[in-house]
Amino acid sequence: MDESSRNLFWIHGRHNIIGLLSCIILFCAGFLIHGNTGLYVNISGFLIVVGGTLGATFLSYRVERLKILVKVLKTCYTREPRNPDEIVEILVDLSVKRRIRGILSLQDDEDESSIIFLRQAIGLLVDGYSQSQIREALNTEMYFFRIRRDETIRVLKSMAEMAPSFGLVGSVVGLIGMLSEVGDSAIILSTVPIALTSTLYGIVLANFFCLPFAANIRERTFNELLIQKIITEGVIAISANLHPRILDRKLKSFLTPSARTGEPISIAKIKKRFEIKEQKE
Template identity: 35%
Template sequence: MDIATLVGIVSAFALVLSAIIMGGGLGMFINIPSMLIVVGGTIGATMVNYPLRDVLSVIKVVKNVFFTKVWSTQEVVDRFVEFANKSRREGILALESEVPSLTDPFLVKGLQLTIDGMEPEAIRDILETEIEYLEERHKSGAEILTTMATFFPAMGMIGTLIGLVQMLRTMSDPSTIGPSMAVALLTTFYGAVAANLVCLPMAGKLKKRSQEEALVKEMIISGIVSVANGENPRVIEQKLHSFVPPSARKSRFE
């Protein structure tokens, strides 16, 4: 689990709720009609804007915000130096014994193609195509969350207009002014909170995750192609270190 995401969301909501409670109580900020307008309106508008399968996929995308774990770049370097050493000592087919212990499907696929004797450039083409579609899926998820962040405040404004219309039509009855004004203001509040504390931060985290995952997969491609070409482990390490910041580089040959 990504602790930063969890701590960020919990702390943001905790601080907002604390300020509300200190200012007079939580009950006055709970309004079911306002929630229905903001949440229902946003979901409906999103379903109009995107195919149903894409909207449903947001559930899986949100799960990735909390639970996706990306390899560290140093882990990738170390693993491919080991592969290169074993391949040079025992032959490329010896790497088949490494496949069952691997948990990354992308690495397994690349290594299996190498073991099967496919040409290095053909392996690169296949794996790079997979990265392109992976980035497209991630981009789609982040785009839906960004769109929802646009709809939430818009639905809040619609709720505000509804509340104002209700208030103005019943000005002769003072008892109705308070509930109507509550709907008018709370819908804007709900929309702003949902957009700025949930959707936009999650969209930003997904974009960052996508960049990190694409970088690691590019490293894997470079490592796979180098192993398939039978390059020296030291050379492979130097190649993969080009993906790593200088301050984080650790050589196994020093």
């Protein structure tokens, strides 16, 4: 990714962090505005909600699936997403290179490409597979990629369903402890808010963490599937030796109008990019 793309990602990421911190401050202010924040602290309820949710998750899914969940979350929040407009430009470059230097010249791009799906697509193209075989192989890859991501999202949604239930369990435990002091009304009134905080913890865990994590993975998945679809159509078009100008227009139809920022392909730009010298008569 070039320097301008990195700067754009940093600006967007900084705006996201600022927005997130602002929302967290507003969220916490709702608890602080009435004072007596100690009423919202319930260590036993917190342990019941978190421990119960994690325990039920371990009973429901394999450890390998949970490891994949951790890796996907880490990738979503630490790795900058690919820009579809950048992928379109790469494919147009490959199309021009193929027309000028031949299809075997794409082997270098196969080795240097940092996108696994694009590397696989170029490998199929260089190996001489037909257009139908390339489409079938890449569509199969896309299909199972989406299934794997759907399974990861399902884990988070299951945790979101379990957390409020364990919050209710924590509240019941707190109420039992409260009723054990039934003779002292002052203690009962002081422990009622603490008993109900477990339900609060369960709702917050489900709606502030699990569901947003699932939504973020789903959004990243849609973006990656769009990129994979662009790569599939682009590589098939390169295999058919489609003109780069037509390829550029075709691939940019996948993008929103505001994302179509690339400049039209010019002969001078092509010659400069691939260091083509003018032949003297």
